[in-house]
Amino acid sequence: MKDLLSLQHLGQDEIDHLLDLADRFGKDGIPEAHPGAFVGGLFFNPSLRTRTSMEIATRSLGAHFIGMDAGRGTWSLETLDGAVMDGDKTEHIKDAVGKFLSGAVSCLGVRCFADMDLPYEQARQDPVLSAVAAAAEVPVINLESALFHPMQGLADQQVVRAHLNGDRTDHTIAITWAYHPKPLPMAVAHTALLGFLRAGYRVRLAHPEGFDLDPEIMQHARDEGGERLDVVHNLDEGVRDASVIYAKSWGAAAAYGPGADDESLRAPHRDWIIDARRQALAAPGAFMHCLPVRRNVVVSDDVIDGPHSWVAEQAHCRILTAAAVLHEIL
Ligand code: CP
Numbered sequence: 001m002k003d004l005l006s007l008q009h010l011g012q013d014e015i016d017h018l019l020d021l022a023d024r025f026g027k028d029g030i031p032e033a034h035p036g037a038f039v040g041g042l043f044f045n046p047s048l049r050t051r052t053s054m055e056i057a058t059r060s061l062g063a064h065f066i067g068m069d070a071g072r073g074t075w076s077l078e079t080l081d082g083a084v085m086d087g088d089k090t091e092h093i094k095d096a097v098g099k100f101l102s103g104a105v106s107c108l109g110v111r112c113f114a115d116m117d118l119p120y121e122q123a124r125q126d127p128v129l130s131a132v133a134a135a136a137e138v139p140v141i142n143l144e145s146a147l148f149h150p151m152q153g154l155a156d157q158q159v160v161r162a163h164l165n166g167d168r169t170d171h172t173i174a175i176t177w178a179y180h181p182k183p184l185p186m187a188v189a190h191t192a193l194l195g196f197l198r199a200g201y202r203v204r205l206a207h208p209e210g211f212d213l214d215p216e217i218m219q220h221a222r223d224e225g226g227e228r229l230d231v232v233h234n235l236d237e238g239v240r241d242a243s244v245i246y247a248k249s250w251g252a253a254a255a256y257g258p259g260a261d262d263e264s265l266r267a268p269h270r271d272w273i274i275d276a277r278r279q280a281l282a283a284p285g286a287f288m289h290c291l292p293v294r295r296n297v298v299v300s301d302d303v304i305d306g307p308h309s310w311v312a313e314q315a316h317c318r319i320l321t322a323a324a325v326l327h328e329i330l
Pocket of ligand 1: 051152
């Protein structure tokens with residue numbers, strides 16, 4: 001494996017191999033197989049689980065993790081090719097990554113959310129991730145970008161396959177949009193959508209009108225899933241009889257760009273919350289969320305703390321799946 005920018009470039013057999021490895025690490029412990037190696041993590045946005053899981057996984061493998069906060073602990077980084085750097089950016093990514101970090105670490109993780117100040121067509125090109133991948137001479141791991149969150153996707157698949165038995169087409173995973181006070185990236189929803197379809201489950205995607213996911217990714221999803229994919233615009237309908245409810249908020253494409261008014265698009269949908277009544281409609285569906293989550297906005301306390309919540313397991317699996325990815329890359 002070289003770069004891990006999304007799960008789309010891996011076959012299901014390669015994903016299953018990573019999940020098997022993660023399961024083995026869960027059973028036998030993570031081996032100190034890479035003593036002395038260095039893993040970099042460059043964070044343009046905050047993180048709790050991704051950062052700590054990468055750090056714990058790296059150290060468990062016997063290697064060292066170097067976490068960097070772009071523009072705070074490091075110089076501010078320019079990513080635009082050909083930029084005349086007479087503004088507020090101090091160092092170009094080509095120099096930071098290409099001329100230094102590539103020679104210092106064995107692989108480099110990057111977190112760079114969608115820049116919602118850019119029009120959606122530009123933001124969806126993942127300009128920061130692309131610039132890092134182009135500059136790097138070592139493998140690059142996407143730690144969540146505008147379009148994908150592969151490290152979350154692997155942990156989610158590990159949890160789901162541990163719980164759902166039998167024919168995968170007998171199980172519907174409902175990926176449900178939720179109200180949130182701020183617009184968020186689409187990366188987790190894209191990754192879950194494509195990942196669960198690729199793994200063979202039925203997926204029901206529920207979101208209000210106007211909150212469509214990326215059109216190119218939706219086309220991939222339709223190609224992958226065929227009749228296993230259903231899209232609805234009503235939350236009760238979305239969760240009904242589902243084995244799993246995976247809640248996630250994301251910003252509408254129309255909310256990207258300078259001066260966009262996302263709040264007026266979201267405000268009418270405050271009732272898109274997973275509460276006990278909705279979970280009961282799913283008979284009852286297990287609840288999943290990648291965290292962080294706004295309690296009693298996205299999900300009610302009784303659901304996230306209830307017996308059918310897989311949220312803690314999802315978060316803890318991040319360490320095992322991160323270790324599996326790093327073991328293969330290192
Ligand atoms: N789910 C996830 O990626 O969590 P963090 O944003 O805390 O890393």
